[in-house]
Amino acid sequence: MAELSRRRPTIRDVARLSGVSISTVSVALNTPGSASPATRERVVRAAAELGYQPNATARSLNLRRAGSIGLMVPDLSNAYFVNIIAGVEREARDRGYLLVVGATDWQTAAEEQYSSLLRTQRLDGVIVSSGSGLPPASLLELVSVEPVVFVDERVAGFDGHFVGVDNRRAARVAAAYLFGLGHRRIGIIGGPLGLWTADQRLAGYREAAVAAGLDPDSIPLVHGDYQIASGSRAAAQLLADDDARPTALLVANDMMAVGAIAHCRDAGLDVPGDLGIVGFDDIPTASLMTPPLTTVRQPGRELGIAAARMLLDLVDGREPERSVTLPADLVVRGSALPPKGGV
Amino acid sequence: MAELSRRRPTIRDVARLSGVSISTVSVALNTPGSASPATRERVVRAAAELGYQPNATARSLNLRRAGSIGLMVPDLSNAYFVNIIAGVEREARDRGYLLVVGATDWQTAAEEQYSSLLRTQRLDGVIVSSGSGLPPASLLELVSVEPVVFVDERVAGFDGHFVGVDNRRAARVAAAYLFGLGHRRIGIIGGPLGLWTADQRLAGYREAAVAAGLDPDSIPLVHGDYQIASGSRAAAQLLADDDARPTALLVANDMMAVGAIAHCRDAGLDVPGDLGIVGFDDIPTASLMTPPLTTVRQPGRELGIAAARMLLDLVDGREPERSVTLPADLVVRGSALPPKGGV
DNA sequence: ACGGCTGATCGAACCGGTTCGATTCCCCAT
DNA sequence: ATGGGGAATCGAACCGGTTCGATCAGCCGT
Numbered sequence: 017m018a019e020l021s022r023r024r025p026t027i028r029d030v031a032r033l034s035g036v037s038i039s040t041v042s043v044a045l046n047t048p049g050s051a052s053p054a055t056r057e058r059v060v061r062a063a064a065e066l067g068y069q070p071n072a073t074a075r076s077l078n079l080r081r082a083g084s085i086g087l088m089v090p091d092l093s094n095a096y097f098v099n100i101i102a103g104v105e106r107e108a109r110d111r112g113y114l115l116v117v118g119a120t121d122w123q124t125a126a127e128e129q130y131s132s133l134l135r136t137q138r139l140d141g142v143i144v145s146s147g148s149g150l151p152p153a154s155l156l157e158l159v160s161v162e163p164v165v166f167v168d169e170r171v172a173g174f175d176g177h178f179v180g181v182d183n184r185r186a187a188r189v190a191a192a193y194l195f196g197l198g199h200r201r202i203g204i205i206g207g208p209l210g211l212w213t214a215d216q217r218l219a220g221y222r223e224a225a226v227a228a229g230l231d232p233d234s235i236p237l238v239h240g241d242y243q244i245a246s247g248s249r250a251a252a253q254l255l256a257d258d259d260a261r262p263t264a265l266l267v268a269n270d271m272m273a274v275g276a277i278a279h280c281r282d283a284g285l286d287v288p289g290d291l292g293i294v295g296f297d298d299i300p301t302a303s304l305m306t307p308p309l310t311t312v313r314q315p316g317r318e319l320g321i322a323a324a325r326m327l328l329d330l331v332d333g334r335e336p337e338r339s340v341t342l343p344a345d346l347v348v349r350g351s352a353l354p355p356k357g358g359v
Numbered sequence: 360m361a362e363l364s365r366r367r368p369t370i371r372d373v374a375r376l377s378g379v380s381i382s383t384v385s386v387a388l389n390t391p392g393s394a395s396p397a398t399r400e401r402v403v404r405a406a407a408e409l410g411y412q413p414n415a416t417a418r419s420l421n422l423r424r425a426g427s428i429g430l431m432v433p434d435l436s437n438a439y440f441v442n443i444i445a446g447v448e449r450e451a452r453d454r455g456y457l458l459v460v461g462a463t464d465w466q467t468a469a470e471e472q473y474s475s476l477l478r479t480q481r482l483d484g485v486i487v488s489s490g491s492g493l494p495p496a497s498l499l500e501l502v503s504v505e506p507v508v509f510v511d512e513r514v515a516g517f518d519g520h521f522v523g524v525d526n527r528r529a530a531r532v533a534a535a536y537l538f539g540l541g542h543r544r545i546g547i548i549g550g551p552l553g554l555w556t557a558d559q560r561l562a563g564y565r566e567a568a569v570a571a572g573l574d575p576d577s578i579p580l581v582h583g584d585y586q587i588a589s590g591s592r593a594a595a596q597l598l599a600d601d602d603a604r605p606t607a608l609l610v611a612n613d614m615m616a617v618g619a620i621a622h623c624r625d626a627g628l629d630v631p632g633d634l635g636i637v638g639f640d641d642i643p644t645a646s647l648m649t650p651p652l653t654t655v656r657q658p659g660r661e662l663g664i665a666a667a668r669m670l671l672d673l674v675d676g677r678e679p680e681r682s683v684t685l686p687a688d689l690v691v692r693g694s695a696l697p698p699k700g701g702v
Numbered sequence: 703a704c705g706g707c708t709g710a711t712c713g714a715a716c717c718g719g720t721t722c723g724a725t726t727c728c729c730c731a732t
Numbered sequence: 733a734t735g736g737g738g739a740a741t742c743g744a745a746c747c748g749g750t751t752c753g754a755t756c757a758g759c760c761g762t
Contacts, residue, residue: 024480026718037742042720052740072479073419074718078747082416083481084459092445093643095438102435105462114459114476116427119448133457136415137367138426244647278647300436304587304621306649369748380712385750395710417748421717 025066034062045070084114085327086139088130090122090147090169091243094271095299096316097145100167103320104143111328113140122147122208122241131155134162141327146171149211163330167323168314170212177330179323181344183213186312187220187266188227189346190294193310194264195228197354199292203236203254203262205247205272214239217268217296236262240272247275255283255291263355264292270299270311277305277351292352308349315342368409377405388413427457428670429482431473433465433490433512434586437614438642439659440488443510446663447486454671456483465490465551465584474498477505484670489514492554506673510666511657513555520673522666524687526556529655530563530609531570532689533637536653537607538571540697542635546579546597546605548590548615557582560611560639579605583615590618598626598634606698607635613642613654620648620694635695651692658685 031038036055044051044059051059062068076082087104089097101117108115116139120126127146131154134142141163144155151171155164165177194202204221207214222232238253240246247267255261267273273295280287287293288307295302295311302309322340329336374381379398387394387402394402405411419425430447432440444460451458459482463469470489474497477485484506487498494514498507508520537545547564550557565575581596583589590610598604610616616638623630630636631650638645638654645652665683672679 028718038719039721039743040741043741046720050740055740069478069480071420071718072476072481073416073425074747075720076416076747077414077420077718077749078720080747092441092448093438095436095441098435098438098441101460102462105435105460109461109472114481115461116457117444117448117460118452118458119445129452132412133415135412137412138415138457274644274647281649301617301644304617304648306624371748381749382713382751383711386711389750393710398710414748417717418750419717420719420748421750423717 025068029066030062030068034058082138082140084116084139086116086142088118088120088144090120092119096297099316100320103317104324107321107324120147124148124150127152128154134158140331143167143323143327145169163327165323165327167319177326179319179340181314181342183216184220186344187217188224190312191221191224191266193346199264199355201262202264205250205267206237206239207268208241209239221266242269244271244275247272248279251276251279267295270295270297270302288351288353294352307351310349310351312344313347314344318342368411372409373406373411377401425481425483427459429459429485431461431463431487433463435462439640442659443663446660447667450664450667463490467491467493470495471497477501483674486510486666486670488512506670508666508670510662520669520681522662522683524657524685526559527563529687530560531567533655534564534567534609536689542607542698544605545607548593548610549580549582550611551584552582557611564609585612587614587618590615591622594619594622610638613638613640613645631694631696637695650694653692653694655687656690657687661685
C-alpha cells in the first residue's frame with residue numbers, strides 16, 4: 017500500500033547508509049573475502065535494510081553480457097517445438113540466463129525482425145529453428161561475430177553450429193518399416209519444399225523405396241507446410257483416386273499426420289485398417305491418439321538442452337562441437353499394420 | 360569471414376566519422392526534424408557505413424525501461440498455456456517488447472526464482488499464471504510498485520490485475536449439459552486443491568448438481584494435478600467400483616481428460632459409449648481426438664493478448680481495467696452422449 | 703550597424719553499476 | 733626509529749547512450 021513511488025535504492029544509497037564508498041560496496045557485495053569482515057557486515061546490513069537489489073541493466077552495460085539468450089521457433093502450435101523450448105528454457109535457467117522466445121509463424125520477415133535484436137546487444141546469443149529455410153540476411157551477417165546455434169532445421173548452404181537428428185536415416189527406417197509390413201502402394205506427405213528437414217526426410221523415404229525395389233519417382237507425393245490443415249488437404253489429394261489408393265502414408269511430421277488422420281475419420285476411412293500412417297517427431301500426444309501414432313521420435317527436449325548448452329558454451333568463450341546429432345528412432349505403435357490383402 | 364573480433368561501433372565512432380558531437384548524433388538519429396537536414400544526412404550515412412546499431416542496454420539504463428516483459432506459466436506441456444504464450448508473444452512483439460518466458464513446473468520455488476528477476480529491473484513487468492496458488496512472497500512485495508498481471512489463475516486472497524474467464528459459470532454450464540443429457544451418476548476429476556480455478560470449477564459443477572436435484576456431496580470426487588498422468592489415475596479410481604460406476608466424468612481440464620480417455624481405452628471402456636467425458640480448456644488437439652472432446656473452450660490466445668495489453672498499458676502508465684473476463688463456452692463434440700440406459 | 707531572436711550544435715551531467723590504479727594505514731622486520 | 737609490504741578503502745574512469753542548459757552563428761527588423 018505505502019511507498020508506492022519511492023525510488024529504488026541504488027548502490028549509492030547503500031554506500032551512504034553504511035558510510036563507505038561506492039566501490040567498497042560493490043567489492044564487499046561481489047568479491048567475497050576482499051573486504052574486511054566488519055565492512056562487509058555493515059554493507060550487507062545496509063543493503064538488506066534498504067532492500068537493495070543491484071540494477072541488472074547497469075551491470076550488463078559494463079560487463080557486456082545481457083544475461084539472456086533468444087530462441088526463435090516457427091510455430092508454437094506444434095508441440096515438438098514447444099518441447100525444444102522447454103529444453104532450452106530449462107538449461108538456460110540452470111545456467112542463470114533468461115530466455116526470450118520468439119515465434120516466427122514460418123515467416124522470414126519475423127525471423128528478420130527478431131534477428132536484428134541481436135545486433136542491439138540485448139541478447140548474448142540466439143538459437144534458431146528456422147521456418148523458412150532461408151537464412152535471414154541480418155542473421156547471417158552476424159553469425160561470424162555473434163553466437164548462433166541452429167536447432168532442428170538446417171539453413172540452406174550454411175554450416176554453422178547445429179543440433180539435430182539424422183533425418184535421412186530416420187526417415188529411411190520409417191519407410192523401410194512400412195515396406196517391411198508389406199505395403200507397396202504408399203503415398204508421401206512431404207514437408208515444405210526447400211526446408212532441409214523436408215528434403216532429408218524425403219530423400220530417406222526414397223532410399224528405402226529403392227531398397228524395396230520400387231521406383232521412387234512413381235510414389236505419389238504432396239507437399240504440405242508442416243501444419244495440421246495441410247495434412248488434411250494432402251491426404252485428401254493422395255486418397256482421391258479410389259482405384260489406386262495407397263495402403264499407407266509416410267507423413268513428414270506429426271502435425272500433418274494428425275491432419276491426415278482427421279481427414280480419414282471424416283472420410284470414413286479406418287486408420288490403420290484401411291490406411292497405415294507413419295509420422296515424424298513424436299509429439300507428446302502421439303501416443304494418446306486413436307490409434308496411437310507410429311512415428312519417428314525426435315528428442316525435442318534433449319535437442320533444446322543440447323542447443324542451449326552449445327550456445328552457452330559459445331557465449332562463455334568455450335569452443336563446443338560444431339555439430340551435435342542426437343538419435344531419432346522409430347517408435348512402433350498402432351497407426352500402421354500390414355496391408356489388408358495380406359503380405 | 361573477416362572482422363571477427365572488431366569492436367562494435369558506438370555512437371562515438373559515428374560522431375567521429377561524421378564530424379559532429381555525440382549529442383548531435385543522438386539527436387539526429389532519434390529526434391526527427393531537430394537536426395539540420397545536412398547533418399542528419401551525414402550522420403545517417405556514417406551510421407550506415409559503420410553498421411552502427413545503438414546499444415539497447417545503454418539506452419535502457421537511462422530510459423529506465425527494459426523493453427521486455429516476463430511471462431510465467433506452470434507447464435509447457437499443456438497446450439492451453441502455450442496458447443496463452445502465443446497471444447502474449449504476439450501482442451508484446453507488436454508493441455515492441457521482447458518476451459521472456461519462464462516455466463515454473465507447478466513449483467512455488469521456480470515462481471519465486473523468476474519473481475526476483477523483476478526486482479533486478481530487467482523486466483518492465485510480468486504476467487503470471489500461477490501454478491501453486493500461492494503468491495510468491497517476493498512477487499507480492501512488488502505488486503504495489505511494479506506492474507504485474509495475473510492470467511488464468513487467480514492468486515489466493517489477492518486482487519491485483521487479472522485476466523481470465525468465469526470458471527464457475529462455465530463449469531456449471533458443462534455440468535448442466537451432462538445432467539441435461541440424462542446422466543445421474545457422474546464423477547468429478549478436480550484440479551489441485553487450493554487453486555482458484557479448481558475451486559471455481561468444482562463450485563460450478565456442484566451448483567449444477569444441486570440444480571439437477573442431486574446432493575453434491577454424494578458425487579465421487581478425485582483431485583488431480585492438471586497433468587495427464589493424474590487424469591489416468593483419477594479415472595482409474597473413479598471407475599474402480601463396477602457396480603456404481605459413473606456414466607460420465609466432469610474433468611477440470613483437458614490434459615486430465617486426455618489421461619482419463621487413455622485410461623478408458625486401456626481398460627476397454629468405450630468413450631462415449633460406456634462413459635461420457637467433458638473437459639475444460641479446449642486445447643487445440645481436443646477437436647482432433649477420438650472421440651472429439653466435448654469441453655469448455657477457454658480462449659487462450661485471446662487471454663494472452665488481453666493480459667499483455669493490460670500489462671503494457673500499466674507499463675506505459677495508463678490505467679487499464681482492473682479485471683477482464685473473457686467468455687468461456689461449452690463446445691459440444693463427441694465425447695459425451697446420453698447414458699446407455701436412455702434418459 | 704547593431705541588438706535580439708531563433709535554430710543548430712556542443713559539452714557535461716547522468717543512468718547505476720564495475721574496475722583499476724592510487725592512497726592510506728598498520729604491522730613487522732631490520 | 734624507520735622503511736617496506738600488504739590489506740582495506742577510495743576516487744575516478746568507464747560502459748554507451750540521453751538530455752538539458754549553454755554557446756554560437758546567422759538573420760531579422762529598426
